[in-house]
Amino acid sequence: MAAPYADSPGRWKTVLMKDGNAEMTWTPTPDMANPFGSVHGGIIATLIDEVTGAAVTSAIESATAPTVSLNVEYLHAIPIGGTYAAVGEIVRMGRAMAIADGRILNEEGKLFARGTCIFQIPRPK
Numbered sequence: 001m002a003a004p005y006a007d008s009p010g011r012w013k014t015v016l017m018k019d020g021n022a023e024m025t026w027t028p029t030p031d032m033a034n035p036f037g038s039v040h041g042g043i044i045a046t047l048i049d050e051v052t053g054a055a056v057t058s059a060i061e062s063a064t065a066p067t068v069s070l071n072v073e074y075l076h077a078i079p080i081g082g083t084y085a086a087v088g089e090i091v092r093m094g095r096a097m098a099i100a101d102g103r104i105l106n107e108e109g110k111l112f113a114r115g116t117c118i119f120q121i122p123r124p125k
Contacts, residue, residue, distance in 0.1 A: 012047055012086060014054060020090035022054035026104075027083050038077035044104065045072045048115035051088035052100035056119045059090060065098065065119040072115035083107055096121055 012026035026047065034040040049070055056065050078084065088102040098121055104113045 012050065017054045017058045020055055020059040020093070022051050022058060022088040024051050024054070024086040025083065026086060028078065028080050030080055033080050036077070038079055041072070041074060044074065044078060044113050045070060045115070047086050047104065048072050048102040048113065049117055051086040052102040052115070052117040053088075053119065055088035055090050055100045055102075056098045059093060060098075060121055061124070062122040065121055067117055068097065068120050069118040070115065071117075072113060074113050076110070076112045078104065078112045084112070091116070094121070
């Protein structure tokens with residue numbers, strides 16, 4: 001199954017994924033707009049999930065970790081066409097669960113959205 005918006009020209013790109021941290025760059029395109037012309041909240045939530053998941057998978061042996069919980073705070077509308085950074089970092093790593101925070105910022109460092117995800121850490125087979 002393809003990742004959400006995998007074929008979109010606005011698809012985010014991974015810049016860093018190491019030691020419990022991840023960073024992605026992103027320029028949203030019109031196919032990601034809501035009826036008001038800014039980025040749809042579902043796209044923002046997906047990006048928060050992806051960047052926090054990348055942070056977690058950079059610190060575990062498994063290539064994936066299922067999302068158990070996702071909470072997003074939409075602080076400002078995200079305009080289409082700008083360039084943004086999505087940053088994720090592990091807050092707490094346990095044996096069974098990991099908590100990671102994610103942020104979406106513009107080039108000037110303004111915070112547009114933030115979120116927290118909880119992931120299940122797969123048990124070794």
